[in-house]
Amino acid sequence: MFGLMDVFLKNDSVSLQKDILDHVEYTVARSRFSFDDFEAYQALSHSIRDRLIERWHDTHLYVKKQDPKRVYFLSLEFLMGRSMTNSVINLGIRDQYADALNQLGFEFEVLAEQEGDAALGNGGLARLSACLMDSLATLDYPAWGYGLRYQYGLFRQIILDGFQLEQPDYWLNFGNPWEIERVHVSYSVKFYGTVEEEDLDGERTKVWIPGETVEAVAYDNPIPGYGTRSALNLRLWAAKPSDKYDMESYNTGDYINAIMNRQKAETISNVLYPDDRSYQGKELRLKQQYFFVSASLQDIIRRFKDNHQNFDELPDKVALQINDTHPALAIVELMRMLLDEEHLDWNRAFEITCKIFSFTTHTVEPGGLEKVPVDLLGHLLPRHLQIIYEINYKFMEELKKIIGQDYDRLSRMSIIEEGAVKNVRVANLSIVCSHTVNGVSKVHLQLLKERVFKDFCELWPQKFHYKTNGVTQRRWVVVSNPNLCSLISKWLGTESWIRNVDLLGGLRQYATDPDLQREWKMAKKVNKLRLAEYIETLSGVKVSLDAMFDVQVKRIHEYKRQLLNILGVIHRFDCIKNMSASDKGKVVPRVCIIGGKAAPGYDIAKKIIKLCHAVADKINNDADVGDLLKLVFIPDYNVSVAELVIPGSDLSQHISTAGHEASGTGSMKFLMNGCLLLATADGSTVEIMEEVGAENMFIFGAKLDEIPALREKGASLKAPLQFARVVRMVRDGYFGFEDYFKSLCDTLEEEKDFYLLGYDFTSYLEAQAAADRAFVDQEKWTQMSILSTAGAGKFSSDRTIEEYAKHTWGIEPCKCPF
Ligand code: 26Y
Numbered sequence: 045m046f047g048l049m050d051v052f053l054k055n056d057s058v059s060l061q062k063d064i065l066d067h068v069e070y071t072v073a074r075s076r077f078s079f080d081d082f083e084a085y086q087a088l089s090h091s092i093r094d095r096l097i098e099r100w101h102d103t104h105l106y107v108k109k110q111d112p113k114r115v116y117f118l119s120l121e122f123l124m125g126r127s128m129t130n131s132v133i134n135l136g137i138r139d140q141y142a143d144a145l146n147q148l149g150f151e152f153e154v155l156a157e158q159e160g161d162a163a164l165g166n167g168g169l170a171r172l173s174a175c176l177m178d179s180l181a182t183l184d185y186p187a188w189g190y191g192l193r194y195q196y197g198l199f200r201q202i203i204l205d206g207f208q209l210e211q212p213d214y215w216l217n218f219g220n221p222w223e224i225e226r227v228h229v230s231y232s233v234k235f236y237g238t239v240e241e242e243d244l245d246g247e248r249t250k251v252w253i254p255g256e257t258v259e260a261v262a263y264d265n266p267i268p269g270y271g272t273r274s275a276l277n278l279r280l281w282a283a284k285p286s287d288k289y290d291m292e293s294y295n296t297g298d299y300i301n302a303i304m305n306r307q308k309a310e311t312i313s314n315v316l317y318p319d320d321r322s323y324q325g326k327e328l329r330l331k332q333q334y335f336f337v338s339a340s341l342q343d344i345i346r347r348f349k350d351n352h353q354n355f356d357e358l359p360d361k362v363a364l365q366i367n368d369t370h371p372a373l374a375i376v377e378l379m380r381m382l383l384d385e386e387h388l389d390w391n392r393a394f395e396i397t398c399k400i401f402s403f404t405t406h407t408v409e410p411g412g413l414e415k416v417p418v419d420l421l422g423h424l425l426p427r428h429l430q431i432i433y434e435i436n437y438k439f440m441e442e443l444k445k446i447i448g449q450d451y452d453r454l455s456r457m458s459i460i461e462e463g464a465v466k467n468v469r470v471a472n473l474s475i476v477c478s479h480t481v482n483g484v485s486k487v488h489l490q491l492l493k494e495r496v497f498k499d500f501c502e503l504w505p506q507k508f509h510y511k512t513n514g515v516t517q518r519r520w521v522v523v524s525n526p527n528l529c530s531l532i533s534k535w536l537g538t539e540s541w542i543r544n545v546d547l548l549g550g551l552r553q554y555a556t557d558p559d560l561q562r563e564w565k566m567a568k569k570v571n572k573l574r575l576a577e578y579i580e581t582l583s584g585v586k587v588s589l590d591a592m593f594d595v596q597v598k599r600i601h602e603y604k605r606q607l608l609n610i611l612g613v614i615h616r617f618d619c620i621k622n623m624s625a626s627d628k629g630k631v632v633p634r635v636c637i638i639g640g641k642a643a644p645g646y647d648i649a650k651k652i653i654k655l656c657h658a659v660a661d662k663i664n665n666d667a668d669v670g671d672l673l674k675l676v677f678i679p680d681y682n683v684s685v686a687e688l689v690i691p692g693s694d695l696s697q698h699i700s701t702a703g704h705e706a707s708g709t710g711s712m713k714f715l716m717n718g719c720l721l722l723a724t725a726d727g728s729t730v731e732i733m734e735e736v737g738a739e740n741m742f743i744f745g746a747k748l749d750e751i752p753a754l755r756e757k758g759a760s761l762k763a764p765l766q767f768a769r770v771v772r773m774v775r776d777g778y779f780g781f782e783d784y785f786k787s788l789c790d791t792l793e794e795e796k797d798f799y800l801l802g803y804d805f806t807s808y809l810e811a812q813a814a815a816d817r818a819f820v821d822q823e824k825w826t827q828m829s830i831l832s833t834a835g836a837g838k839f840s841s842d843r844t845i846e847e848y849a850k851h852t853w854g855i856e857p858c859k860c861p862f
Contacts, residue, residue, distance in 0.1 A: 052098060053098060097266060116340065119368075121316070122189065124278075134181075182272060197213040199213055226262040226263065230262065233258050236255030239251065239253070258286055260284075271543050281313065286306075312331050313335070355392075358400060365401075372403070382396060403478040404482040414471065432460075479507070491706075514839050521717065545837045545840040548833060552834045556823075561826045578688055592819050594634050596609050597639040598710050614774070618769070620673060660676060696722070697721075698729055701745075702751055712728060718833040723744075744810060745807055
C-alpha cells in the first residue's frame with residue numbers, strides 16, 4: 045500500500061534532476077544531452093508546474109469536500125509578471141532546484157531571466173489583483189480569480205529617438221508553461237439578438253434569442269501560497285468559435301465565409317485595452333466584459349449547483365468581488381440567470397444578488413467613471429438592458445420615498461444618464477446592487493464621500509468603507525530582493541515575517557546599530573550595482589554608485605506629475621551649471637530615473653516621455669555636470685523591471701497632486717525595500733506617514749483641503765521665478781523640439797496649471813534639498829531606511845485580504861491538512 049507521502053513528487057536534488065531531464069526529452073522534445081538555456085527554462089518550468097498542480101489538486105479536492113463560502117475575485121486585469129522564481133519560493137523548493145540545476149550545469153537565475161512577463165493589465169489595479177491572489181493563497185482562503193486570457197497583453201514600449209512607440213506583446217509566442225488549457229471547461233456566451241416572451245407553466249417568461257454565440261474556454265493558472273500547501277486557481281477565459289448554432293451558414297454553401305466569420309469570435313479576447321483612466325464606450329470592450337463575466341458566472345453557478353438546489357443558500361456560499369466597475373455586468377447577468385433560467389421571482393433574485401456582490405472602486409475622478417451608451421448595450425445585450433431599466437425603475441421609486449421629489453438628486457443618482465446620448469452609469473449600478481462599496485485608502489473614502497459618490501454616501505453611509513491596499517512581501521522583497529530578505533531574517537532571528545509582516549517592526553530596535561547599518565548599506569550597494577549595470581546596458585549611461593538613485597516609475601499621467609520631476613531635474617542642472625567650482629564640491633550626486641508607459645492615445649503623456657529624453661541627452665553629455673547629475677529613462681517598465689529597479693533605489697517619488705491618487709501601491713513596494721519616499725500627502729502616503737513618521741519621509745505640496753481654493757485662484761497664483769525659468773528653457777528650445785513641446789508648456793501656464801505644478805514647485809525643491817541633506821549623513825539616511833522597512837508592515841496585502849475576508853466577504857480560511 046502507498047502512504048500519501050509516497051505519491052507526492054519528490055524534491056531531493058536527484059529526483060529534481062531526473063524530472064528536469066525527463067521534461068527536456070518528453071515535453072520539450074530535445075535531447076537530454078543537448079539543450080540550451082531556453083529549453084532548460086521550459087523543462088524546469090514544467091517540472092515546477094507539476095508540483096504546483098499537485099498542490100492545486102489537493103486544495104481543490106479538500107475545498108470541494110468542505111464546501112465553505114468562497115470568494116470569487118472578478119477582474120478584467122491581472123499583472124502577474126513572471127511565475128518561476130515566485131513559484132519555487134512559495135513552494136519552498138528554490139534551493140533544491142538551484143542545486144539540481146547546478147549539477148546539470150545551469151544556473152537558476154539565468155534560466156529565470158528567460159521568462160517573459162504575463163502583462164495582462166495596465167497598472168495599479170492589475171498589479172493589486174496579483175498581490176491579492178498571492179495573499180489569498182498564502183492565507184488559505186477558499187478563493188478563485190477570474191479574468192481574461194488576452195492574446196496580446198499590455199503593449200511593449202519601444203523608445204525611438206526619445207519617442208514612445210508601441211509594439212504588440214504577443215506573450216504566448218513561445219508557449220506558456222504556467223497555464224493549463226481546459227478544453228472541456230467551456231461555456232457558450234451569447235450576444236445580440238432579441239428578447240421574446242414565452243409561456244412557461246402559465247407564466248410569461250422572457251426568452252433571449254441570441255444573434256451570436258461564442259465559446260469561452262478556461263485556462264487555469266495555479267497560484268501557490270507561501271508556507272502552505274494551498275494553491276488557488278486563476279481561471280482566465282479565451283474566446284473560441286462556437287460550433288453549436290452555426291449549421292445554417294454552412295448549409296448556405298458559403299463555406300469559406302462561414303469559417304472566416306467564426307474566426308472573428310476569437311477577437312474578443314485578443315487584446316487588452318491599454319488605457320487606465322478614460323473609458324470610451326467601445327463595443328469590443330463591452331463584449332470582453334460580458335464575455336468574461338458570463339463565462340465566470342456560469343462556472344460559479346455550476347459549482348454551486350453541484351451541492352445545492354436552493355438559491356437562497358447562494359449568499360452563504362458565494363461572495364463575488366468586482367474589481368472596479370469593469371466586471372459590473374456580472375450583477376445583471378446573475379439577475380438574468382436567476383430570473384430567466386432559474387425562474388426566481390424578481391424580489392428574491394434581487395435580494396440574493398445584492399447579498400453577494402461587493403464592489404471596490406479605484407477611481408477618484410467623477411469624470412473617470414465608466415458609462416456605456418444605452419444603445420450600444422441594448423444592441424449587444426438586449427435582455428440585460430431590460431433588467432437594468434427594471435432595477436433602476438425600482439430604485440428610483442424607493443429613492444423618491446426617501447428623498448422626495450428632489451429631481452436633481454434623483455437624476456444624478458439614476459443608473460441611466462439622460463441626455464443627447466443616454467448612458468448606463470456602471471458605477472451607480474454597482475453601488476445600488478452591492479452590499480459593500482470599498483475605497484482603497486483612508487483618504488480615498490473621504491473623496492468618495494465628498495466628491496465621487498456623495499449622494500450615495502449620504503443615502504447609505506453604512507455601505508461605504510475602505511480597505512487600504514497592500515502588496516505582497518513575497519514578490520516585492522523575498523523574490524526581488526534576496527539580499528535584504530536574508531538580512532531581515534538574520535536580524536529578526538526568524539523568517540516568520542514572510543507570512544507575518546508585522547514582525548518587521550522588530551527592526552526598529554536595531555535602526556542605529558552600526559553592524560546592521562553596515563550590512564544594510566552593503567545590501568543596497570549590491571542592488572544599486574545590479575541596477576547600474578542594467579542602465580548601462582540599456583542606455584549606455586554609466587552611473588556612479590555613490591550617487592543617490594532617485595526613482596519615479598509608474599504609468600505616465602499628468603496627475604502623477606512626472607513633469608514636475610523633470611522640471612526639478614532641469615532646475616538642478618541649471619543650478620550646477622551656474623555654480624562655482626567650490627560649490628560644486630558640495631552637490632550631492634544624483635541619478636534620476638524615470639520609467640513608465642503612456643497610453644497610446646495620450647498625447648501629453650507621450651510628450652512628457654520625449655521631454656525626459658531630450659533633457660537627458662543634454663544633461664548626460666554635459667562635461668560641467670559629469671557625475672553630479674544623470675537622467676535616465678528606463679523603457680518598457682513592467683513587473684520584472686520593477687523587481688530590479690525598486691531594490692536598487694535610494695529615494696522614490698510619489699508626487700501626485702493631492703486628491704488624485706486613489707491609493708498608489710508603488711510607494712509600498714519601495715517602502716518595504718528601505719527606499720525613502722519623497723511624496724505629497726495623497727492616497728496611501730498619508731497612511732505611510734502615520735506608520736513611519738513624517739520625519740522619515742520628505743513630504744511637500746498643497747494639501748487636499750487647500751486644492752479647491754488654489755484652483756479657484758487660478759491665474760492669480762503667481763508661479764515662482766525658478767519655475768518660470770525652467771519652463772522657459774523648455775519653451776525656448778534649450779532642449780530642442782520647441783514646437784513639439786509647446787502644447788506641453790501651455791499646460792503649465794498659470795491659468796491652465798490644473799495639477800498645480802507651479803504652486804508646488806517651491807516646496808518640491810525644498811523637499812529635494814532636504815533629501816540631499818539627509819543623504820550626506822549616511823548614518824542618518826540608513827537609519828531612516830531601516831525605519832521605512834520596519835514601518836511597512838501595514839502595507840502587506842495579507843492585511844488587506846484579512847480585512848476583506850472578515851468585513852466584506854465573510855469567508856474563513858480552509859486549510860488543506862496535508
Ligand atoms: C475603464 C478602463 C479604461 C480602465 C482600465 C483600467 C479604467 C481604470 C483602469 C485602472 C485603474 C487603476 O489602475 N487605478 C489605480 O488602482 C490602484 C489600485 O487600487 C491605485 O493604487 C491607484 O491609485 C489607482 O490609480
